[in-house]
Amino acid sequence: MTAQDRGLAALGLDGVPALQPLTYPGLPVTVPSLLTGAELLPLRARRGGLGAWSLDGSHRPHPVLDDVLDGLGQPPVAGRLPVIAVGSNASPGQLAHKLARLGVPGAVPMVPVRLRGIGVGHSAHIGRAGYVAAAPYTAPEARGTLVVSWLDPAQLSAVDATELPNYRRVALPGAAYGMVLPTGERLDAAQVYVSVRGLLADPATGLPRPGGGDQAVLLDRLLDASPRLRELLGPDAATWVRRAAVDPELRARGTLLFAEEGWVLPWTELHASADLGPAPG
Template identity: 65%
Template sequence: MPQDRSLAALGLDVVPALHPLTYPGRPVPGPSLLTGEELLPLGVRPLPLGQWHVAGRPLDEVLAGRGLASIGGRHPVMAVGSNASPAQVAYKLLRRGLSPVVPMVPVRVRGIAVGCSAHIGRAGYVAAAPCLDPAAETSLVVSWLDQDQFRAVDETEFPNYRRALIPGDDFGLTMPSGERLDGASLYVGVRGVLADPGTGLPRPGGGHQATLLASLLDASPRLRDLLGPCPASWVRKAAAERAVRESGTRIFAEEGWDLRQPGLSPYGDGAVGL
C-alpha cells in the first residue's frame, strides 16, 4: 500500500504560529515537495533541482503540471526558524490564498549559526535569527518560492527581519547532490540576537521554546513581572497584547542582551517591507 505522506501521518502538522511553545516546529526531514497537506520525497540526483524526481517524474514537470513556476522562476529562501517547518510554511501561504506547493531541501551552510532574535514575535514566542560563526557548519532548509509566495513570506517577516542575500561562494551553500547554490535569501533580525549573559556570545537558538523562555524568566525579574511566572503565561500574555511584546523586547535591550550582527549587513538587500 502507498505510504501516507500527509503531514499528520508524518508528525509534521503542528503549526508553531498556533502553538507557540512548539516553536520552531519540526523541519522537513529531507529533500521534499510540500503540497499543502502532504510532503512528498524528492529523489536526489547529480543534476539541477528541477530534474530531481518526485513520484517518478522530474520536479519541474510536476510543477508545470500544476500550472506553477519551475525552479528557474523561484527564489531560494533559507530558514533558521519556523520557515523550515512544512506546517508553518503551508499555514502562512494558505491563509493568504496562495499555493502551498513548495520544494524544500536541507542545505549545508558554513559560517552561519542559529541564534535567538532579540524581540518577541506576534505569536508570543522568541523566534530564531541567524548569527555569524566562522566555525559553524549547519544544515538549514531552503525553500524555493514563486514570486507571490516570496512576497507573502516577506510580509510575515516584516518589521522584525530584513532580507539578506547570502552568496554561495562565501557560505558554501551545498545541496545534497553536491551542487553549490549561487546564493539564497536569509531573514536577519533587525534587533540582532540575544546574548548569553554569562559569555556575551550569541545564545544558541533552535531548541525547545519552553526551555528558552524559562531561562529568560529566571534571568530577569522585570520579565517575570511582565510575562511570568512560566513559559505558558509568557506566550499567552505576549500574544494577547502588542504593548506587552514591545515592553518585553525593550527589556531585552535594557538588560544588555541584544547583540548586533554587523557582519551580515553587507549582504542586506533592504527588500523586506518595501
C-alpha cells in the first residue's frame, strides 16, 4: 500500500466536526495507527511497548515506531502522554485540524484501547462549533473500547487549548480502569478530559443522556423538549449549529437554559472504584 493510499481523504477520515458540526463526533480510528498530518499509517502491534510496534505502509520494511518518530524529528513514545478520547479527538481529521491550526506537527500514535468503568455522555454546554460535545463519567458496568492518542508536550498544549475552559484534563490509573492494549499488555495510566459543566441528563431516567449518537438527532430532541431553547436556537439542528457557531452570547444563553430546564447533572469527576469488577481479559 502506498503512502498516497493512506491519506485521510482516501480513507474517508478527513472529516472535521469543528467545520461541519452536525458530523460530530466524526469517524474514529478503528485499528492502531500513526497520524502524520494528512496521512494515517497502520501500526503492527507487538509485545514490548508501543515504541517497539512496527509501521506498515512505509518505503522501509516494518520500521519501529520510535525510529519513525525520530526520523520525523518528533519525541519518542516515552516522551508522550496517553490521552483517552471520548469524542471528536478520536477522529484523525479533527485531531489533525486542531494541531494544524496552531502549527503543531501532527505525528500522533492513535490506538483503540479496551477499558472499563467509563461511560460516555454529553457535556452540559454548547461548544464553540455549535455542537454539544461528549464527556466521560464513572460507570462501573461499562466495558468498551476508546481511542487513546499519545501526545507530545506541544501537541498536548494545543489540544488543551481547544478543551479549556469547558474541560479539564485528569489522570486515571490504568489498573483501576482496566486499560488493555491490543497486545494484551496493560496501560499503566492515561489522561482524559472531564467536563467542568456537568452532564446532560436523560429526563426519563435521571441518568446521563447516552452519548455517541447522531448530533442532529440529539439537538432536535433537545429543541423538541424545550420551547425556550427552540425559540432561541431553533427550529432545527441545522439552524442551531449555524447560529450558535457565530454567536458566543447565544451559546452562553443556550447553556444556561440546559440548567434552567433541569437537565444538568453536576458530575464533573471520574473515580477509581474497587467495585468496577474484573479487568478485561
